[in-house]
Amino acid sequence: MRVRKGQRSAQECLVRRWAPRVFAICRARLGHASINEDLAQESLLRALARLDSLKEPDHFGPWLRSIATNVCVDWIRTKTHRPHTVSIDSTDETITATSHDIDTLDRTEITLELRQQIDLLPMDLREPILLFYYDDVTYDQIAETIGVSRATVSARLTKAREILGRKLADLVEGVRNV
Amino acid sequence: MSDPLTCGQVLDQLGPLADNELDSITRALVESHVAGCPRCAAAHEKLTSLDEFLRASSTSVREQSATVADRVLANTPAPRPSTTTITRQTPRILRRLAVVAAASVALLLVIRPPQRPSHDPPVQTIPSPAANAVPVAFVVRATGPLEFQDPATQAWERVELASIPSLACPESSSIRTVPGTLVELETSNGTKLRLNEKTEVSLASPDDLELRTGHLWCQTGSANQVTIKATPLATDRDQSSGQTSLTLENLAACACTSPDSVATVFRQPDGVQVTAGSGNVEVTLGEQKHSIPAGRTASVSRNGVEVNAPAVTSLNAERWMQPLLAMAGHGNPELSQRVESLLADLGATKASWMRETDLRALGEYAAVPLIEFVKQERSTTDAVKRRRAMSIAADTAPVWTVPDLIALLDDKDAAIQASAAKALTRLTGQSPARDMAKASWTSWWEQNARVCIPPTQQERVPRAPSL
Numbered sequence: 089m090r091v092r093k094g095q096r097s098a099q100e101c102l103v104r105r106w107a108p109r110v111f112a113i114c115r116a117r118l119g120h121a122s123i124n125e126d127l128a129q130e131s132l133l134r135a136l137a138r139l140d141s142l143k144e145p146d147h148f149g150p151w152l153r154s155i156a157t158n159v160c161v162d163w164i165r166t167k168t169h170r171p172h173t174v175s176i177d178s179t180d181e182t183i184t185a186t187s188h189d190i191d192t193l194d195r196t197e198i199t200l201e202l203r204q205q206i207d208l209l210p211m212d213l214r215e216p217i218l219l220f221y222y223d224d225v226t227y228d229q230i231a232e233t234i235g236v237s238r239a240t241v242s243a244r245l246t247k248a249r250e251i252l253g254r255k256l257a258d259l260v261e262g263v264r265n266v
Numbered sequence: 267m268s269d270p271l272t273c274g275q276v277l278d279q280l281g282p283l284a285d286n287e288l289d290s291i292t293r294a295l296v297e298s299h300v301a302g303c304p305r306c307a308a309a310h311e312k313l314t315s316l317d318e319f320l321r322a323s324s325t326s327v328r329e330q331s332a333t334v335a336d337r338v339l340a341n342t343p344a345p346r347p348s349t350t351t352i353t354r355q356t357p358r359i360l361r362r363l364a365v366v367a368a369a370s371v372a373l374l375l376v377i378r379p380p381q382r383p384s385h386d387p388p389v390q391t392i393p394s395p396a397a398n399a400v401p402v403a404f405v406v407r408a409t410g411p412l413e414f415q416d417p418a419t420q421a422w423e424r425v426e427l428a429s430i431p432s433l434a435c436p437e438s439s440s441i442r443t444v445p446g447t448l449v450e451l452e453t454s455n456g457t458k459l460r461l462n463e464k465t466e467v468s469l470a471s472p473d474d475l476e477l478r479t480g481h482l483w484c485q486t487g488s489a490n491q492v493t494i495k496a497t498p499l500a501t502d503r504d505q506s507s508g509q510t511s512l513t514l515e516n517l518a519a520c521a522c523t524s525p526d527s528v529a530t531v532f533r534q535p536d537g538v539q540v541t542a543g544s545g546n547v548e549v550t551l552g553e554q555k556h557s558i559p560a561g562r563t564a565s566v567s568r569n570g571v572e573v574n575a576p577a578v579t580s581l582n583a584e585r586w587m588q589p590l591l592a593m594a595g596h597g598n599p600e601l602s603q604r605v606e607s608l609l610a611d612l613g614a615t616k617a618s619w620m621r622e623t624d625l626r627a628l629g630e631y632a633a634v635p636l637i638e639f640v641k642q643e644r645s646t647t648d649a650v651k652r653r654r655a656m657s658i659a660a661d662t663a664p665v666w667t668v669p670d671l672i673a674l675l676d677d678k679d680a681a682i683q684a685s686a687a688k689a690l691t692r693l694t695g696q697s698p699a700r701d702m703a704k705a706s707w708t709s710w711w712e713q714n715a716r717v718c719i720p721p722t723q724q725e726r727v728p729r730a731p732s733l
Contacts, residue, residue, distance in 0.1 A: 100339055107335040108328060115327075125334050132338045195322075201619055203323040220285070221324040222331070227287050246281045253316050 110156050112222035116215040117160040119207040131156035149233040198259045205255045213248040271299050276306045402469040403453040405433040407593045410447035415440035442466040450590050456487035477533050486527045495519045496538045519550045537567035592631045605635040630664035653681045660685040665693050665718045668711045
């Protein structure tokens with residue numbers, strides 16, 4: 089019973105620890121689609137079901153990433169999703185500002201727009217940015233997950249931030265000066 | 267000692283610096299360079315600002331990730347112990363990852379903001395006004411609960427406007443909006459007032475108001491004049507003599523002195539900001555009177571009155587009033603005007619994404635005018651704007667617009683046809699084959715039209731009763 093309990097606690101820790109990373113991987117591939125939660129769930133379920141087949145435990149991150157990638161690719165190939173309403177209350181892109189203060193609304197709008205700008209980044213820049221901000225990971229962990237060097241992660245994050253920084257300047261200028 | 271790093275090298279390291287990914291020696295060198303280099307310091311500041319926005323954008327994602335984890339655990343049985351070699355590795359993986367997970371969860375718990383205690387007063391039944399109390403104004407719509415101060419008792423009471431047709435405000439009563447609530451009042455002389463959240467006004471008479479805190483918009487309508495005074499926040503106390511004196515806040519006032527004047531007044535900690543929308547708007551400070559041209563903002567402070575261009579356009583500045591405009595219902599002229607202004611700006615400026623956001627936020631109240639715009643011949647001169655308008659309407663159009671959407675299936679622009687089809691699929695729940703689509707949706711409408719009627723005038727929030 090202690091073993092079972094210990095395993096359940098460890099399983100829960102594993103799922104909660106890796107859910108943000110899997111979500112980031114799905115988001116990197118599909119943008120802000122409402123299906124991201126479902127695909128992240130499916131990825132984690134598949135990983136748990138196939139844990140026995142993982143030969144090298146140290147490669148769990150890249151292994152999980154490959155599962156999530158395959159889940160996303162499968163979905164893209166066979167999608168039969170119905171058109172969905174994109175309203176301001178969409179659970180995937182929620183504007184949660186209840187304040188009607190102008191500055192707070194502007195920051196919220198800019199944040200939302202910036203999130204959408206991330207989706208426009210090239211894939212090799214998008215994934216490290218999402219992994220970094222959606223999950224509390226280090227450069228080494230990102231490097232291990234996506235299979236590149238630490239220096240490459242640093243360079244890609246720098247490049248992504250350069251692009252997003254220019255977008256942010258445009259957004260802020262648009263709010264102030266128009 | 268010379269700086270061993272160049273700006274180019276430092277700029278490449280600003281990201282790792284912010285991410286705490288530098289070793290101690292490199293970190294010290296980079297920080298030393300940034301401290302002495304304005305260019306790199308500016309770049310570091312920009313990166314910090316970007317980082318804040320990106321972290322803010324990930325907040326809701328963390329909640330979604332937690333939801334994903336909950337769902338996975340709910341659908342996964344606890345692992346069973348096994349004697350195979352490979353399975354024995356499983357607990358080690360889980361234990362190893364659990365250590366990292368526990369640290370991460372602890373971090374998330376630390377950075378989660380604390381719950382704020384609620385200070386809302388208990389809900390009470392509002393008292394009936396005294397027989398001889400003359401209403402100064404009526405609260406005609408509110409997006410949430412508000413607080414009303416009875417002049418007789420000076421007690422604040424919470425009012426849920428949804429339960430009463432309107433709230434009569436006698437002389438010397440006060441209104442206060444709670445966070446998240448917007449309120450619209452009409453005075454007995456026709457002045458329209460809109461209060462932003464966390465705003466408190468005192469109503470001395472129909473044309474004499476006091477803004478104690480917050481932000482309001484006013485329009486005189488047919489009334490000739492309304493004066494809005496700014497309440498003193500505190501009196502100055504002379505440190506040497508101990509005497510108190512009135513501060514300039516007591517002397518500042520905004521007056522709309524002609525019919526259909528529009529002004530916005532913003533009570534700030536260090537003064538008052540008045541933006542003139544139209545008509546004659548004056549600001550008084552002590553003995554000085556300043557006329558504010560339409561479209562300009564007067565900042566009133568201890569330093570005097572300064573008139574400048576407003577920091578934001580009127581289109582942005584009036585965004586906060588949208589929920590009140592929507593409450594006034596379909597077809598109200600001000601709402602139509604706002605939709606038209608947003609549509610005119612759509613795609614025209616860098617901030618046009620905000621216009622689309624505003625149009626979507628208005629939901630069906632913007633969808634109906636947008637469809638009307640798309641139907642007009644003049645809209646075909648701007649195909650891009652027409653498509654964007656239709657794209658928004660496709661997601662927000664109400665069910666009674668089905669006939670209009672069916673008609674748009676024959677539009678010359680394929681993008682308009684596609685948007686109309688998308689809307690019809692959403693509204694009817696039917697996804698017929700392309701060649702059968704129009705007939706199918708037409709049939710659906712014929713069967714359901716009687717229950718898909720637009721709201722009537724009577725269903726809108728009633729206006730203030732005439733005195």
